[in-house]
Amino acid sequence: MxxxxxxxxxxxxxxxxxxxxxxxxxxxxxxxxxxxxxxxxxxxxxxxxxxxxxxxxxxxxxxxxxxxxxxxRNAAVDNAALAQMKSADIGNGPTEVMVELAELLVDTVDHADWALFQKNGTDATTTCVTVARAATGRRKILAARGSYHGAVPWCSPSLVGVTAEDRANLIQFDYNDTASLVAAVAEAGSDLAAIILTAFKHDVQRDQALPDAAFLMAARQACDRTGAALILDDVRAGFRLDVRGSWARYGVKPDLAAYSKAIANGWPLACVAGVESLREAAGKIFTTGSFWYGAAAMAAAVATIKILRETxxxxxxxxxxxxxxxxxxxxxxxxxxxxxxxxxxxxxxxxxxxxxxxxxxxxxxxxxxxxxxxxxxxxxxxxxxxxxxxxxxxxxxxxxxxxxxxxxxxxxxx
Amino acid sequence: MxxxxxxxxxxxxxxxxxxxxxxxxxxxxxxxxxxxxxxxxxxxxxxxxxxxxxxxxxxxxxxxxxxxxxxxRNAAVDNAALAQMKSADIGNGPTEVMVELAELLVDTVDHADWALFQKNGTDATTTCVTVARAATGRRKILAARGSYHGAVPWCSPSLVGVTAEDRANLIQFDYNDTASLVAAVAEAGSDLAAIILTAFKHDVQRDQALPDAAFLMAARQACDRTGAALILDDVRAGFRLDVRGSWARYGVKPDLAAYSKAIANGWPLACVAGVESLREAAGKIFTTGSFWYGAAAMAAAVATIKILRETxxxxxxxxxxxxxxxxxxxxxxxxxxxxxxxxxxxxxxxxxxxxxxxxxxxxxxxxxxxxxxxxxxxxxxxxxxxxxxxxxxxxxxxxxxxxxxxxxxxxxxx
Structure with missing residues (x-):
């Protein structure tokens, strides 16, 4: 050596x-x-x-x-953010760039009829789950064994400091295993609020796997049949594989998707994008954070997404x-x-x-x-x-x- | 008009x-x-x-x-953040400014022996609760009726999209009412993990109230007696009333405190500051976020806290x-x-x-x-x-x- x-x-x-x-x-x-x-x-x-x-x-x-x-340090992105910062970053409400970014996302992301913004990927996945529960009045969330959806009690990969009640409404299945998904749907029964899936199988220390088309379709159909929400956790893959959302190529549309990481090329931002039928529920929940309307990160996201679309x-x-x-x-x-x-x-x-x-x-x-x-x-x-x-x-x-x-x-x- | x-x-x-x-x-x-x-x-x-x-x-x-x-747009703070950004903001790990900021916090905040950083106030309060549960192996969190600790299921002011299980381990009392606190402590019994309190009573649409010294002391004593953690939610008041922490003037030290909002004069950052006896538990939980090591916001915090200390x-x-x-x-x-x-x-x-x-x-x-x-x-x-x-x-x-x-x-x- x-x-x-x-x-x-x-x-x-x-x-x-x-x-x-x-x-x-x-x-x-x-x-x-x-x-x-x-x-x-x-x-x-x-x-x-x-x-x-x-x-x-x-x-x-x-x-x-x-x-x-x-x-x-992409110059176009950083200059957009710094230019926005010269007038306003954080204030008593949003700035015009929030509207511009939401319009751009709705125009860009395949399933999106509306958007909400946050700071962490975990904020986005948690907001998705809360919207799904608000819409359905149900509790159970189905997630794949080993999939990472964030680092808070309901989904953390570690159970240290987590209570049994935090996980009481989580039912697990195996990614790309339709039979295990069907069994989990049956277990949730009339209490099924949502199925959450990463864009592809990207668990730590395991072979990755693209989503099986039939498996994605089964998840979509289970949600259609039961009225539950299909959540795409696109935090890790979003705006890296496909600017329209990582499932655009499969022709399967989620009801809600969580974005973060690449959305603003390193400026801190997250986003939930949802379909029309969940707009009312999304408007009823209370979700907020001190810096969620920060305009510099939003300007960075506008610049990032435009570059991804146009180049x-x-x-x-x-x-x-x-x-x-x-x-x-x-x-x-x-x-x-x-x-x-x-x-x-x-x-x-x-x-x-x-x-x-x-x-x-x-x-x-x-x-x-x-x-x-x-x-x-x-x-x-x-x-x-x-x-x-x-x-x-x-x-x-x-x-x-x-x-x-x-x-x-x-x-x-x- | x-x-x-x-x-x-x-x-x-x-x-x-x-x-x-x-x-x-x-x-x-x-x-x-x-x-x-x-x-x-x-x-x-x-x-x-x-x-x-x-x-x-x-x-x-x-x-x-x-x-x-x-x-x-404080020039000293923004220039510190922008100077940091010219070398590194986000990368594959922290930068030196993370160490500098943690050292500064430990030197500044009365009870702090260590610090962890996040992006939202809610990240910080949730991390405090998780550390307390990891340390005690217990579940119950005591919070004052009407106090705001964040916008996620365990503490949200809205129950829309929130399940009963999310709140199963939350017991409420009235701020500044020692008898109600004592009753809540008794209700939690041997399952008491933590008492969380805002710096003062600052509920929406209510008269505010400074903490009653005897009430704070009762909370401190209940935690000392039971081995539970006393959590100061200083997200709203921290670094505005007293740079040492909002309870420094009362002589009551929390075990954990959550900071955000003013800590970096508008740059997105949050912080948990804790005492030595909880260091091990804090090192065992899994808590993280994509942008939590962002160095620009940390440089802004260093500049902010130095100005608060020195002027x-x-x-x-x-x-x-x-x-x-x-x-x-x-x-x-x-x-x-x-x-x-x-x-x-x-x-x-x-x-x-x-x-x-x-x-x-x-x-x-x-x-x-x-x-x-x-x-x-x-x-x-x-x-x-x-x-x-x-x-x-x-x-x-x-x-x-x-x-x-x-x-x-x-x-x-x-």
Whole structure:
């Protein structure tokens, strides 16, 4: 293995952080779960590149875990937000840009007749569930086992600090398993309020899977038959796969969809988009937050969505994802490793065959870091429109060296 | 009454908004509940002034419902955030400013040994509750009837779309009523996880009340005796009354406190600050959000808190609040109206004696708008450090004219 990258600043920051933040870092960005070699703190981001606190540069395949879709510090987006901020960001009510953004979303997102805005993806999924319950007067929410819908008690992947009552109305099924969905619908019976589904199966540390068309249709039909709401949790995939919504290509329309992450290219915003028949219910619930009308993030969203509509940004991102996947597969084959690359090419999951404890994946990503590429061993990765062919080719050189490193270190193919 | 202010742009925006947003506007900033005359859309904010969509200018006593504590578009705060944004806002992990902010909070907030960051006040109160349950292994949360702790099912002021199970572990008592608190503690028995209290009683459309010292002490003692957590919901009052936390003056330390609104002078951020004994539990729960490590808002918070610590901003705000309250009382007396002005002078509540349906209050605030002052008839108002004596005196002239208007319109004192 080559010598480790400089990390004295990262170590210093983590030691300081541990004194004033539980564990130093919390949530999905804490790297302690994925082993040594991952920098925890960052100092700069630009285009498709990030720099850690010690100044080490990486071609980035996490894109801030999704928000970066056009490239970090996209000038058009940031200038739109900063221009809005010069007149008004937060005030005693919304600004014109809220109307403009809602109009743009209704014109852009396939099923959308109206929109509501929030700050977190979890705000959006929780609002969807509340609207569905308000509309139906029912309680049960069906969600797929292992799907991530947020980090609050009703849906958190962790049960620490969560009560049984918080989960009393959650019924689980298996993604893409129509029989298990039908059984869950039957279990909910006349109390079924909604079925919530991620855009595709993108669970942590599992092979990803596109939605099976028949499965999506079964979910749609179950909702049509029972009057429940079909909720698309498009927080992670939305505005990255298809600007019309991630199910547009399947011809299945949700009743409600939750967006966040990429919607404003990194400016904090979330959105619920819904159909006409749920407008009244959406107008009856109480949902709000101190910063939800912040106009700068909304101006950023308008600029982001316009670029996604008017340019080939997403087509290019898919092409770069394809280039990365193919190159990665070839490099793995050269070195005798068997990879499972799953999900859309713009949101790759890369797992090593037989790597139950992720030892190979962790070592591979750590080696990639030393060669200037930031990947994740067990979570969806992300490409953005700032990835150019030269960046992908440079990343594939790093990947090749990373395979050599792990082979030399004794991580043999299983 | 003088002629109404121009509002054609506001009307146009509201009509457009109604097509693409349920009711056009949602949540606490929707003005339809407070009668005609209130502009719904804004175009500009600066210092202690806001301009509506039609360009009408107001001396503002809502401060974006709390976030504005130093003045809208405070240059020091905004420049700190924008400078941070030039290197990194959102990335694959936190930046150094997260550590700096946590250190500053621990050094500033009376009880704080650690901090966690979020985006909404509701994120912070929900995280407090989850930490308390993780620490105790218990379920019951005690909250005061009428207190606002957020807009999600466990605490929302509306039950539309909320299930009975969402509220199964919530027990209510009356703020400042020790006997009712003691009864609630007894009801929770060995399942008491936490007592949550706002900094003072600031319920909508009610007289506000400072916390009774004996009541706070009873809450503290109940938690000490049972091992439950005392949670200060300082979202609305925090960093406006006292930079050390709103209970510092009472000598009662909470175990957990939730902050948001004023913490970054309008940039979206929230925070949980906790004591050492809850650090381990806080490190065990899973709480996260896509934008929670956003560095620009954190840099804004560092700048805001430093200004609050190093200048007389809050002292001045209190003095201006006192000047406004006294002038308002004198003006009311001159015109024969009896007001009830309650709560801290920096966060005034102004109700008219005998005005059960708020007809007088609504008319008074609507008249104030016509004379260039933005007040709220039934919610805490807010002063900020950008309110100068000349602004208050100008506002008091507007108030005087507003009293004349409502007297002329037949709104007689009861």
């Amino acid at each position: 080559p010598r480790d990258l400089p990390n004295s600043k990262d170590t210093e920051l983590l030691n300081r952080a541990r004194r004033v933040v539980p564990n130093g870092v919390w949530g999905h960005m804490a790297t302690r779960a994925i082993g040594p070699g991952f920098p925890q703190f960052f100092s700069r981001s630009d285009g498709c590149r990030v720099w850690d606190a010690d100044g080490n540069e990486y071609i980035d395949f996490m894109c801030a875990w999704g928000p970066n879709v056009l490239g970090y 080939d940004a997403l087509k290019k991102t898919a092409a770069m994802g394809e280039r990365f996947r193919e190159g990665l597969a070839q490099a793995a084959a050269r070195h005798g490793y068997r990879l499972r690359q799953t999900g859309p090419v713009q949101m790759p999951m890369v797992l090593f065959e037989g790597d139950q404890d992720l030892a190979i994946g962790n070592a591979f990503c750590a080696a990639g870091l030393r060669h200037g590429i930031y990947m994740h061993p067990r979570h969806s990765m992300f490409l953005c429109a700032a990835h150019e062919a030269a960046d992908i080719d440079r990343a594939l050189e790093a990947v090749d060296r990373a395979f050599s490193d792990i082979a030399a270190a004794g991580f043999h193919p299983h | 003088p002629r109404d202010l121009p509002n054609s742009k506001d009307t146009e925006l509201l009509n457009r908004a109604r097509r693409v947003v349920p009711n056009g506007v949602w949540g606490h900033m929707a003005t339809r509940a407070i009668g005609p005359g209130f502009p719904q859309f804004f175009s500009r904010s600066d210092g202690c002034r806001v301009w509506d969509a039609d360009g009408n200018e107001y001396i503002d006593f809502m401060c974006a419902w709390g976030p504005n504590v130093l003045g809208y 007389d901003a809050l002292k001045k705000t209190a003095a201006m609040g006192e000047r406004f309250r006294e002038g308002l009382a004198q003006a009311a007396a001159r015109h024969g109206y009896r007001l009830r002005q309650t709560g801290p002078v920096q966060m005034p509540m102004v109700l008219f004696e005998g005005d059960q349906d708020l007809a007088i209050g609504n008319a008074f605030c609507a008249a104030g708008l016509r004379h260039g002052i933005y007040m709220h008839p039934r919610h805490s108002m807010f002063l900020c450090a950008a309110h100068e004596a000349a602004d208050i005196d100008r506002a008091l002239e507007a108030v005087d004219r507003a009293f004349s208007d409502i007297a002329a319109a037949g709104f007689h004192p009861h």
